[in-house]
Amino acid sequence: MKSIIAVHSYKGGTGKTSISVNLAASLAKRGRKVAILDLDFRAPSLFSILKMEDSTLWINDYLNGASTINKILQETNGKGLNKGKLFAGLANPSTEAIRDMSAKDRKWEMRALGRLLSLRNTLLKEQNFDFIVFDTSPGLQYSSINAIVSADLVIVVTTSDRSDVNGTSRMLRELYNLFEKKTGVVINKILDANLDSKKEELNKRAKEVYQVSLLGLVPCFCEVLKSQGNLIFVEDKPNHPFTKIMDEIATRIEKNEI
């Protein structure tokens, strides 16, 4: 089933971008045509992770009405994607662009929402994309909420940090519930993930505190930290347990089992 997925979190540093990129790559690996868009205009990072630092056209230009989405999307050179394709739309990392995006008014944000909503038609229907993944800014701000409203499924990435657990549960209750969005939670960077008691505790948290479907439990892998953002595990380490978890999440999304 074709769909738009927004990956969001309450706090920064939860592993949102890493999960967005790997999930997009896992969907592409199954022969799907996927686009990943960096909507974190305050701290753009997709250009760096995908090593696409020579870009001249950005998602900022699309949202400003200065370019079409087709001119902005660039195909990545992902390894092991078989017949699948992964395209990326990057956010402009220049200080000037970050400043410009943080000074937009409500009317600009309203037009930006219209442009994000129209991607369903341009990319999913006309260009035959199967999935669009939005990597968003953390917390409650315009660009993220625009992405959430435009998406079919929202994946919330969270950790076991006390302030993250509290903030995430409040955000789910006071923001997601209002928009009636299909939501799944991924708990990332779990210590002692192999202990059954730990798994039980986290399952209980998803059910009772977050009250949304649990999409995945991701242990804190030293290899992921050691790679310092240089590897896309789904492409570079196809047999790594992290890749396996991403593949499981991708399967559930594909089968619409959320």
Place this chain on the structure above:
Amino acid sequence: MKKNDILSGKKPLNILEKIKENLERLNDKMEVMIELQRHDKKEIQSFPDASLDVMTLLSMPDHLRKTAMTICRYGRATAQEIANQTSRARAVESAYLNQLVIMGYLKKERVGRKAYFFADRDNQE
């Protein structure tokens, strides 16, 4: 009225169409009045420069947010099309849509007998 027109039934049909159109307009207005009575009148204030952005959506009462979200997704739709998505009655959606027009968040345009509602994003430069 010419005798031939009366015999062919053309004129009376046109007149009936006009009457039906006017009744539909009256109906729209009555639905708004009923809604104004049902909810707190203070809730329905008009903002001449209103924009239907996400923060506005968040601050709306639940019943209006559902309608506004659906119109955002469709871009342009009739009350019936919105009702099909929200599983609420057409008359209810028509009342909510007209409320959103009064509040300044939506625009309304009549094409023949159909009324289309839309968020006027392009003219909000």
